[in-house]
Amino acid sequence: MDTKLIVTDKPEPNELGVIGESLAAFNDADVGPSERRTLAVLVRDEAGALKAGINGYTGWGWLFTQWLWVDESLRGQGMAGRMLQAAEDEARARGCHSAWIDTFNPVAEKAYTRQGYTVFGELPDFPIGRTRKFLKKKL
Template sequence: MKTTLETTADPSPQELAFLGEQLTAFNDGDVGASGRKPLAVFVRDERGKVVAGISGYTAWGWLFVQWLWVDEPLRGQHMAGTMLEAAEREAVARGCHGAWIDTFSPKAVKAYERQGYQPFGALPDFPIGRSRIFLQKRLLAL
């Protein structure tokens, strides 16, 4: 089979979906089905506008928090902790035993540690001058 190598900054959604499907099929055959399921938590204002939220998923018994954002006026009011608690409750209901999150914000690291997350790894200079910190937490059935 003759092959070519292509590097692109503009992959098609179909090609990315194909890669995801192929990797999922490989992983399912290697370690079993992930049971991957999206999970989101939103905080809305009186007009229904999202003013804070979490987006992630559960898979293989873990909650992964991919995005966590709080609008500036709500910061410092334990909103991140409240959302994490809600996401963790749902993850436990789905049978998860652990959660993980990463950040390069020193303030966020402190907030996650207050919620019981412990660092387990770091990438220095990601971005330059900071470290990307990976944190995990053992989830207990409620």
């Protein structure tokens, strides 16, 4: 078979779909279905504007919080903890036993440790001058 290696920053969406679906099929055959489901927590103000949120998913018994954002107007009021609690409650309802999250922001790390997460791994200088920390929690 003749192959060609292509490096790009503009892959076609269907190409990414093939990669994701193929990897999922491989993993399903290897360790069983992930039962991956999106999980979002949204916080809106009285006008309906999004002011905070979580984007993540559950799969293989774990909750992964990919993104957690709080608008500046709501920071310092425990919103991150309340959103994490809501996500964790939903993850438990879905049968999850644990959760994980990562950050390179020291303020966010404190919020996550207040929520009961503990550091299990680090990547120094990711980005330069910071350490990306990986945290987990038993649900």
